[in-house]
Amino acid sequence: MQTPLLLLLVLIILVQAGTSFPTERRGSQAKYASWDDVNVVAHGLLQLGQGLKEHVDKTKVQMRDVNAKLKAFNSTAAELGRRQQEQDRDLKARSKEVEERERLVEQLADEVKAKVEEVKAESEDIHSRMDRLEEKVEGAVRDPEVESNDSDHSRVPFIQRMLEAQNRRIDGLVEKIKQQQDKLEKQSLHLQALQSKVRYTKRIKSHRRRDEETVLKGEAEQSNAPTGLARDCHELFVQGQRASGVYTIQPQDSRPFSVLCEMTSEAGWTVIQRRHDGSQNFNQLWESYQKGFGSLIGEFWLGLENIHSLSKQGQYTLQVELSDWAGQEQSTRYQFKLDGEEKKYALHLDQDSSSGVQENTMTTGAAGLPFSTSDRDNDLSADTNCAGLLSGGWWFSSCGESNLNGKYPRRPSHQSRRQGMFWTTAKGRNSSLKTTVLKIAPATVKQ
Known part of the structure; x- marks a missing residue:
């Protein structure tokens, strides 16, 4: 913007200097006056040249600063791109890990359900066997032939002992079933805790990624937004x-x-x-x-x-x-x-x-x-x-x-x-x- 103005000023001075030269011979006094004017114009041209040189030097320094800032910006943009790629790879790896955990949790839940069904089936089988045994014992005790035959009375204590032993075995099995049920309940609670942790980890990672992206874009702000829990x-x-x-x-x-x-x-x-x-x-x-x-x-x-x-x-x-x-x-x-x-x-x-x-x-x-x-x-x-x-x-x-x-x-x-x-x-x-x-x-x- 300043360079065209300086050139225009130089032209005006040159024109004025040209008009100041005499077209005809005059006296020696007029000749000396014209050379003075030429010296003034020359001195002005030297000052203008010096000003132009200083302006060019300042422009060069400014251009160097602009180039340095552009290089720094390019390197920052490249670094941000690299960090974004690394975060994308890390997020994919974490997503795979979360999916694997969910798959394991679902597999454990299926195994627990299968065990529960197996225990229920065993319990029902034990109860049905117990019912049949009680029916047989009651039939043997109430049979008139057994009651009328003295020799068969000796079988009653044996049946009673057998029934007591069977009851003890049944009590032991029932106790084992209760222990298995307690273990299954604890495993179920543990699975629920794992599922809750997986859901919480997903939410935390989602919020963390959103915050990191905001920081990379230079738009990070403090927020008191709810976490969704x-x-x-x-x-x-x-x-x-x-x-x-x-x-x-x-x-x-x-x-x-x-x-x-x-x-x-x-x-x-x-x-x-x-x-x-x-x-x-x-x-x-x-x-x-x-x-x-x-x-x-x-x-x-x-x-x-x-x-x-x-x-x-x-x-x-x-x-x-x-x-x-x-x-x-x-x-x-x-x-x-x-x-x-x-x-x-x-x-x-x-x-x-x-x-x-x-x-x-x-x-x-x-x-x-x-x-x-x-x-x-x-x-x-x-x-x-x-x-x-x-x-x-x-x-x-x-x-x-x-x-x-x-x-x-x-x-x-x-x-x-x-x-x-x-x-x-x-x-x-x-x-x-x-x-x-x-x-x-x-x-x-x-x-």
Whole structure:
């Protein structure tokens, strides 16, 4: 843009210089004046040339900078293309791996179903054989000829012994069938957990790929968009899930974690504690009770932090289900709320009478009961560490109302009454508990 203007200026100066030369001879004074004009024009031309040279030099420097930036841009674009190709290859490999896992999970599910059918067929065969044997024995005992023949009376004890032996064999087979069924149920829960993990891995990889593509395009932005995971088991129920098992959830403003969901015909319950065989040691310290421990397909404690992340989403109902060694079952419901760590995970319970009169009671008071362990004494007893005295961690008031996290009794006796699992009812303290389940669901659910 500046170069044409400079050339135009040079032409104008040259024209003016030409018109200044005389056409006829004049005096020596006029001649000297014209040479002065020529010197002025020459000096101006030199300055213009110097300006043109400086302009050209600056233009060269700018061109070099532009070329360097173009090379850097080309190398960056090539690097981005290479990284995109690598990510595509990695995504394909991961997709194949996920497909292989799904195939294995489906294969295991088919094997489990086949085993279940085989066990059912064996059980039916055993029962039919048992029925036929009982018919034969009853026919032999009631036969008049047998009763009238004294020599045949000696066969009755033999038949009875044979029947007792057969009953023992049948009892043993029934016990084995029960064990097989327990194993199959655990395998089924394990398969459900694997399927849930596979689905969760797919979603995480999809979100990760989307974020990486956004970063590569230079459009990465912080986002608080939801992950697509349910906030609790009842939300899974609302979405159409009807099978009880292990699922991955993500409460509001919390990280994802796995839970055991118990689906009923009306709601989905999130299980926060379960005990049934004493396979898990519940005599743990504060940090373990805070994070959770155990196996979701066996005995476990979900974790105070996880329970609090569920509770802070709204009002929940807590259902306490107990059974003793005599086979008697008890159930209680409360309006449930759990504070955070800053308030020592204080428990707030109000009796829920919506399902009828209930005789099981646990009171927390307006301030709530803080959670206590042997290394974090938060109970309301002034001179006793209830968790250290009774074993396990619990919401203790005066060490004597309840403790469902105590030692599991190895047999239905009262020898471990002091440190065992117990729950106080209107009829008195129950210290022979065999199973416990604590589960929660939104209070808005009609039970």
